[in-house]
Amino acid sequence: MPQAPKSGRAAIIGRPNVGKSTLLNALLGQKLAIATAKPGTTRSNLLGVYVQQEPPTQIAFVDTPGLHRPKNALGRALVEDAKAEFENADVVVLVTELGKGPNTERFLGGQDSDIIALLRESKTPVILVINKVDKVKDKSQLLPLMDRAMKAMPFAAIVPLSALRNDNVDALVRAIREHLQPGLAYDAETLTDKPQRFFASELIREAVLVHTRQEVPHGVAVLIERFEEDDKLTRVAATIVVSKDSHKGIVIGKGGAQLKEIGSEARKGMEELFGRKVFLELWVKVVDGWMDDPAKVQALVREPLGNR
Ligand SMILES: Nc1nc2c(ncn2[C@@H]2O[C@H](COP(=O)(O)OP(=O)(O)OP(=O)(O)O)[C@@H](O)[C@H]2O)c(=O)[nH]1
Ligand SMILES: [Mg+2]
Incomplete structure (x- = not known):
């Protein structure tokens, strides 16, 4: 049966x-x-x-x-x-x-x-x-x-x-x-509840975590500044937030080499997930000790995309 x-x-x-x-x-x-x-x-x-x-x-x-x-x-x-x-x-x-x-x-x-x-x-x-x-x-x-x-x-x-x-x-x-x-409760098409912008920011954060050590990863957050799709590609501009001035240089690396590597990995991950070409621009900004401040945690982790 x-x-x-x-x-x-x-x-x-x-x-x-x-x-x-x-x-x-x-x-x-x-x-x-x-x-x-x-x-x-x-x-x-x-x-x-x-x-x-x-x-x-x-x-x-x-x-x-x-x-x-x-x-x-x-x-x-x-x-x-x-x-x-x-x-x-x-x-x-x-x-x-x-x-x-x-x-x-x-x-x-x-x-x-x-x-x-x-x-x-x-x-x-x-x-x-x-x-x-x-x-x-x-x-x-x-x-x-x-x-x-x-x-x-x-x-x-x-x-x-x-x-x-x-x-x-x-x-x-x-x-x-x-x-x-x-009984069945979900629409057959539903896979997740998060927008593409969320996955874009996560893939950037993942690339930063993979390329940094010790206390740097704990203080990283990503803000998506722009997310636009046209018929050819998806354009993403994002800011990588670090929690200390000294971490900024680590993420950027000599002559920008580290940031370039991070960007290239994150872009590949997005192209795979979205199934289309992605153009990615990244900036790095310091927000001193944001992990200790509930209002900043709210802004950087819970509401950066307005998707919660
Ligand atoms: N050898 C082995 N490693 C695993 C397995 N599952 C996960 N890992 C590794 O364990 C590490 C942590 O995996 P995550 O899936 O990020 O763990 P998590 O529980 O989600 O961690 P948080 O999000 O930090 O709470 C990664 O390096 C994974 O590759 C497994 O079945 N075998
Ligand atoms: Mg996890």
Whole structure:
């Protein structure tokens, strides 16, 4: 007998850098969210609608900023967004990863245990994803950990997978499906709720994160100044905001070489995503210590596109 259609909302949450955004992209089979090795990459909730024909399933996944103990106004805004999202979901997908090396004592400790304490209070089913299992040589290590996880909290399911290799991601979809509502809820065309300008700014920020180190990435924001489409190309002009004077030179590089590289990578990403030629102009501006100022965080992270 064919299975009835189902749909619903699944929040992808977890501490920074565990692979939430990589998982969203793996689920959607395309790069929608930026993902880098730097913790704190995601700065806003991002919807990506997953559609499957058989059995008919629609899952509105929402990737969220990493949950952590915030140190500044930026961190507080990110944590607030992520929490608001998981309170709305039909299912919570809590992503974690194993610690480095054979020592697994810290599994689900620290920031994970803070998150679990929050989730225990809610009635929403929680599925635990143990990501990055491609890094685990001895897979038999996982079984005792899954037992331990069940003692920390009654998870609806535990799914070990590799988002990066797209390994066992389908098992997560099957586990989520159990908790969805009957019927289809989304327009077949909907993939996301963000405009192209959002993705333009994210791809620029990703290129800056990839090319900078230490404290520079944490103080980077991108403002889209102009976004115009004509019949031949999309023209984008943007300002890269850094939080210190000394960071400006780092982003620009010797003779502008670094900024050129950043621009070229971001432009290629946009051409791929938009499927058309892009002309990109970039500037760099300093807004001293903006991450500590709630009003500036609002202007640079939450409202730069008026899309929230
Ligand atoms: N080896 C391995 N690396 C992974 C996997 N999934 C993600 N990564 C890497 O982990 C890093 C962080 O990935 P993200 O997807 O940006 O992590 P995130 O949880 O979204 O991070 P924040 O947005 O900062 O909270 C990147 O370098 C990814 O390539 C995986 O399955 N295996
Ligand atoms: Mg992310």
